Amino acid sequence: MDPSSPKYYLEDNFDPNDLYDIYVGATADKKHMDELLLFPLKVIFSEVKSGRIKGSTLIDISFGPFIFHLLPLCKYFKDITVLEFNEPCLKVLQKWLNKDEDALDWSHAAKIAAELEGNSENWVEKEEDLRRCIKTILPCDFNKQNPTDPVVLAKADCVINLYVLGKISKDSDSYRQNLKIMSSMLKLGGRLLLIGAFKASHYKVSGEKYHVLNFNEEELRTMLKDCGFNIERMEVMESKIRSDVIYYHQMFYVCAVKIKEL
Structure with a gap:
């Protein structure tokens, strides 16, 4: 690889704790927190409240x-499977699920989720509720015919993808x-939540x-349509972050229904 070329999430490991600290941890920059943690929590909570999913x-x-985006969802989905491409991140997720002493602390996200639900005193239970709903954490490889081989997953009512699709797609x-x-992991009529x-x-x-795919709203709409999805809701937020650490123009949220098998 050219030393000047960006690294790639599927091929180049990094320290998951550093990722957490920079972008979504309790001491992360406020602009990072507002866009990368608060925006997803707000749109997902709003989606759940709408009754569409x-x-x-x-x-x-x-x-x-990251598991914070699942906090608003565990009240409704009692059988959650978490898939992860990156081995170090997989281990950190498992530590959180097992409540290891050195697990990541998501209490700040749990407090926000509880406040959005109008029950700020219930934040302590939020993480425990999510742990009970996560039935398994599995390694995932989209290069395999069955990405979770040897485990065969049943199709789900909902699939959520936070940030990773643009990071694993080179074009x-x-x-x-x-x-x-x-x-292929989603039932016909099920919802895809994409952030x-x-x-x-x-x-x-x-x-x-690290690499992130550069694309725009028009391209996303076309790709979703081509892949058998109908967009029910799209929300776009202009980014206020201007730094060398992370660069993008807009955050987006999509709720799309699967209308056909491919």
């Missing part, structure tokens, strides 16, 4: 050791292919620059 089973295919063709793989960034270039962990 239904069912009991959810598959989470997201970025890094628009691979983004489409990865969307199709996620669609990411438009016009992005990179993010950094431990000083190393």
Whole structure:
């Protein structure tokens, strides 16, 4: 690899704790927190409140050791499967599930989730509720015919993808292919919740620059349609972050219903 080329999430490991500290930990920069943690929590809570997403089973295919986006969902989905591509992040997720002493602290996110639900005193139970709902954490590889081989997963009522799709897709063709793989994990009529960034270039962990796919709203709408999805809701927020640590123009949230098998 060219030393000047960005690293790649599927091939180049990093310190998950550093990722947490920089972007979504309790001591992270406020602008990072507002956009990368608070925005997802707000839109997911709003989606749950709308009543559009239904069912009991959810598959989470997201970025890094993050679980905060599942806090508003565990009240409704009692059978959650978490899939992870990156081995160090997989280990950190398992530590959190096992309540290890050196596990990541998501209490700040639990407090926000509880406040959004109008029950700020209930934040202590939020993480425990989520732990009870997560039935398994599995390694995942989209290059395999069965990404969770040897485990065969039943199709879920809902699939959520926080940040990772743009990080594992090197171009628009691979983004489409990865969307199709996620669609194969979803029941017909089920919902895909997708959170990411438009016009992005990179993010950094431990000083190393990592790849993010650069695409826009029009391209995303086309790709979702091509992959058998109908967009029910899209929300776009302009980014206020201007730094060398992470760069993108907009955050987006999409709720799309699977209307056909491919």
